Amino acid sequence: MRKILLLTFYLIFIMLNGFAQKKGPDKKIAFKYTPQGKLSLHAFYPPTYDKNKSYPTVIFFFGGGWVKGGPAHFYGQAEHLSSLGLICYCAEYRTRTSHNTSPYECVKDAKSAVRYVRENAKELGVNPNLIATSGGSAGGHLAICCAMITNINDDNDDLRTSAVPNLCFAYNPILDTTEKGFGSDRMLGNDTILSPLHNVRSHLPPILIMTGTKDKCAKWENALDFRKEMRKNKNDLVLRPFFGQEHSFFNNQKRKNPKKGDIHYKFTLYESELFLWMHGFLSKEPTWEYNFFHKG
Numbered sequence: 026m027r028k029i030l031l032l033t034f035y036l037i038f039i040m041l042n043g044f045a046q047k048k049g050p051d052k053k054i055a056f057k058y059t060p061q062g063k064l065s066l067h068a069f070y071p072p073t074y075d076k077n078k079s080y081p082t083v084i085f086f087f088g089g090g091w092v093k094g095g096p097a098h099f100y101g102q103a104e105h106l107s108s109l110g111l112i113c114y115c116a117e118y119r120t121r122t123s124h125n126t127s128p129y130e131c132v133k134d135a136k137s138a139v140r141y142v143r144e145n146a147k148e149l150g151v152n153p154n155l156i157a158t159s160g161g162s163a164g165g166h167l168a169i170c171c172a173m174i175t176n177i178n179d180d181n182d183d184l185r186t187s188a189v190p191n192l193c194f195a196y197n198p199i200l201d202t203t204e205k206g207f208g209s210d211r212m213l214g215n216d217t218i219l220s221p222l223h224n225v226r227s228h229l230p231p232i233l234i235m236t237g238t239k240d241k242c243a244k245w246e247n248a249l250d251f252r253k254e255m256r257k258n259k260n261d262l263v264l265r266p267f268f269g270q271e272h273s274f275f276n277n278q279k280r281k282n283p284k285k286g287d288i289h290y291k292f293t294l295y296e297s298e299l300f301l302w303m304h305g306f307l308s309k310e311p312t313w314e315y316n317f318f319h320k321g
Contacts, residue, residue, distance in 0.1 A: 069107035081155035088162030136188035165198025237270030
């Protein structure tokens with residue numbers, strides 16, 4: 026009898042744990058065919074999604090140093106924001122481990138994703154004037170590169186369609202790809218072509234950066250330098266420091282202290298929501314209490 030009771034409790038635990046997990050994307054949409062294979066957008070739709078309507082949209086890019094990673098990195102953020110009325114896509118892109126490619130292909134794929142969504146906005150139910158890019162670490166770098174790197178594009182893209190997002194928010198993004206930052210050894214001999222810090226110009230879309238002051242990859246001093254250049258060019262930048270935090274502090278998985286990690290995950294989610302609301306992507310103002318204490 027005792028064994029039966031233990032088995033019953035174990036099965037109940039497994040079921041409840043399964044229900045608590047993220048449901049995953051509603052659909053996968055192929056947006057690009059490369060020599061190394063197909064790339065897809067993992068789509069998360071609002072509860073009352075109607076493709077005949079027009080929704081604000083966020084495209085997320087995963088982190089991993091342009092070397093590894095996958096779209097599931099931002100499933101949590103995508104699922105939450107889609108529940109608030111946005112369409113969210115977690116984009117695939119080529120990486121060194123999976124496709125033997127460089128950061129240049131990563132940037133090309135990211136820009137292709139934005140162009141695909143904008144070109145097919147009517148069919149997808151997307152508002153082409155309300156497209157945001159986002160991501161963490163190398164994915165944050167890609168989100169910002171879409172906004173400012175103009176001379177790196179896929180040869181098969183229609184350059185008449187802009188890859189520049191209307192808004193960008195990034196989690197500990199790589200901002201300097203020189204030796205003073207991160208990734209100079211991966212830039213194939215020119216470490217400033219894909220460096221956001223070295224490509225700032227005027228008339229960029231509004232950008233939110235959330236980063237830790239103890240980050241050894243996306244260094245705090247790089248963020249300060251980036252803010253200086255953005256201000257010099259009269260761009261709209263919000264820089265949110267997370268004091269004492271290291272790289273990937275916002276992730277809510279695989280942490281030694283999941284409870285602490287969840288706090289930072291929810292705080293960055295609140296900052297993201299607030300930024301989206303301020304720029305017309307969300308109709309309802311977010312509340313601190315909701316993001317810190319809601320279940321899920």
